[in-house]
Amino acid sequence: MTKYQRILLKLSGESLQGSCGYGLSTDVLRSYAAQIAAAVRSGVQVGIVIGGGNIFRGLQGAGRGFDRVRGDQMGMLATVINSLALQSALEQQGVRARVLTSIRMEPIGEYYSKARALECLEAGEVVIIGGGTSNPYFSTDSASALRGIEIEADVLLKGTRVDGVYTADPEKDPAAVRFDEITFGEVYRLNLKVMDMTAFTLCRENGLEIVVFDMDTPGNLERVLAGERIGTRVKME
Numbered sequence: 403m404t405k406y407q408r409i410l411l412k413l414s415g416e417s418l419q420g421s422c423g424y425g426l427s428t429d430v431l432r433s434y435a436a437q438i439a440a441a442v443r444s445g446v447q448v449g450i451v452i453g454g455g456n457i458f459r460g461l462q463g464a465g466r467g468f469d470r471v472r473g474d475q476m477g478m479l480a481t482v483i484n485s486l487a488l489q490s491a492l493e494q495q496g497v498r499a500r501v502l503t504s505i506r507m508e509p510i511g512e513y514y515s516k517a518r519a520l521e522c523l524e525a526g527e528v529v530i531i532g533g534g535t536s537n538p539y540f541s542t543d544s545a546s547a548l549r550g551i552e553i554e555a556d557v558l559l560k561g562t563r564v565d566g567v568y569t570a571d572p573e574k575d576p577a578a579v580r581f582d583e584i585t586f587g588e589v590y591r592l593n594l595k596v597m598d599m600t601a602f603t604l605c606r607e608n609g610l611e612i613v614v615f616d617m618d619t620p621g622n623l624e625r626v627l628a629g630e631r632i633g634t635r636v637k638m639e
């Protein structure tokens with residue numbers, strides 16, 4: 403038995419580079435795909451949004467003289483590359499996976515719509531939604547919040563390399579303490595960073611809970627789905 407029927411899993415692009423420092427690590431892809439395959443086999447419907455930071459971020463481009471909008475478009479295309487890589491890794495593990503894109507680019511992926519996403523999820527396919535929100539000045543955190551709400555996911559699972567939300571950045575402050583649970587209100591009050599504010603507010607206003615957990619430890623996705631208290635759960639009240 404799993405705690406959730408349908409999830410939206412957000413994976414950062416940066417995690418996909420593993421120890422390579424740039425681009426795609428086949429080890430990380432394989433490890434993520436194995437965890438997602440186990441989730442699918444337990445009967446959970448899985449929607450996924452992946453970032454593009456391992457390849458390109460719009461803000462990086464702006465810092466190097468690129469037009470911001472063009473840079474963001476490059477970033478959105480990077481998320482499609484990552485989506486295709488994860489689709490391949492999933493198929494190698496015998497899991498049916500479909501890439502839907504927020505920007506039309508058949509035959510690379512079908513054009514995203516809620517109806518099509520639900521059809522694929524209900525048929526047991528993993529649905530990877532690439533291309534962000536299709537708009538510049540947004541992030542894939544916002545895309546994951548938006549798509550999570552649209553597909554009526556029970557929860558947004560943010561898989562990162564940090565194992566939850568801390569009182570301070572644990573990579574900088576050794577005294578930082580992790581929260582097991584925290585409310586949306588407390589996150590605002592304490593000025594903590596779970597996702598960017600646009601994404602975070604979208605979740606809050608639409609009643610979508612978030613669990614931040616460390617996806618780089620194999621088996622953690624299954625543990626979250628089984629209701630184990632790992633990571634940090636961000637709840638409404």
Ligand code: UDP
Nearest residue numbers: 415453454455459460474477534535541542
């Ligand atoms: N991006 C965008 N609109 C979106 C989603 C993403 O313009 O709706 C661009 C933006 O430039 C961003 C890049 O795509 O920097 C990669 O996404 P993100 O930084 O969220 O990836 P992550 O940090 O998760 O790897």
